[in-house]
Amino acid sequence: MEFEISNLKKHFGGIQALDGVSLNFSGNLIIGLIGPNGSGKSTLVNTIGGIYEPDGGTITFNGKRIDHLKPNQVVQHGIGRTFQVTRAFRRMTVMENLLVPALALYPEKGRKTWEARSREVLDFLTMDHLRNDYARSLSGGQQKLLELGQLMMTDTQLLLLDEPFAGVHPKLMESIFEYIQTLYAQGKSFLIISHDMNSIFTLSHRLIVLNYGKLIADGDPQVVKYDEKVIEAYLGEELQDA
Template identity: 35%
Template sequence: MSLLEIIGAEKRFGGLRAVDGVSFSLGRGEIAGLLGPNGSGKTTLINLVSGALPLSAGEIRLGGRRISGLGRDRIARAGVARTFQLVRILPSLSLRENVMVPAVFGRKAHWGRAAERVADAALELAGLSARAALRASELTYIDQKRLELARALAAEPELLLLDEWLAGLNPTELAEGVALIRRLQGEGLAILMVEHILDAVRALCPRVVVMNSGRLIADEATEAALSDPKVIAAYLGEEADA
């Protein structure tokens, strides 16, 4: 049974169709890459799924329930969490306080000590437990990204949307990040990840969905997609062979 169903999703900004009739599904516990050149509509689609933007047309369902049209808070309660291209944390709060916020307002709405336990578990998973009392503003950029992931995990989602979370990592950090994402998927979390690091996509994603100019141009096994003339043309800005 599919967890996420995107049915004819469309987003218009005036005369521009940033997302143009996109349809695909993601199973429970499945991990898939969302690929495409810059400006292809990937982040706009993530924004539609998470409720940051409303659909112009189409429908999005989670676990058989329509979530398109709901507010971001209700979509988070339904089981969707995300990270952002530009890290969003609360710099004046400690790491634990940062992560307690989504534990309170996430899918299971924990309070008090229960919220602290959920936050501490998420920090442990992200490799930040030793610095739980540190102010978030004191973190390096890479550790801010870890904190943002911990915040997403503390919401206890069924679906995690990663928007270039691996970008900017050095080779050692990248290997650690890939291992962490694989562990999350192994625990049953469905993950849709926007990513430009193709080695990471190959390591993590058996399947990719590829967009170009707002449209879906491929939905297939990763290696098949990366050798697909349509996909190659989209990345290189060339016309594919007939």
């Protein structure tokens, strides 16, 4: 896959949440996205995902411009995302949570096909025993898994995960970690926002750092870790134990 962001800008009133962000990669890899609170991480993911329209710059995926598309169109182009605060349908079952978005996007494939796919996805995530449970009865971590399952349903090539480990039990965190690595080995790419420094430094092949809407570092995680601008942005704290 080919992914390119060029000089992306997004402001909210007087706040420049994205101040000319550029990033590109080809092939498949796991990119970690870190930065202090309010540095623009979620805004970047929301803008790529079509929730926000950029004020300037371009986003290109496999040769096609995808800025200015609606979220469902971005998914149809092969980019899916999860939310920092999970958006599972609380009053639907786990299985329905997988079926509903897939059916809405691609009704022509038919319910039978999607039901079969949902069983595969639930098997992969070791969630089959939960298929008839209501989403609201799931733990925070299981809801994060369910969102990953929603992405797997439609087989998007680039997965944007906003804080997939936040509030997740360490044991389940390990599972999510493994699923990401397996999906990567199957050819998927990831852009992962995380405050969990141990996970993000271990998972990422490349690490990018936002501060006040600008990319202040981009490269090998072990190099970025010792970058002076990065240490300064974090005041040294959170990076030390990673």
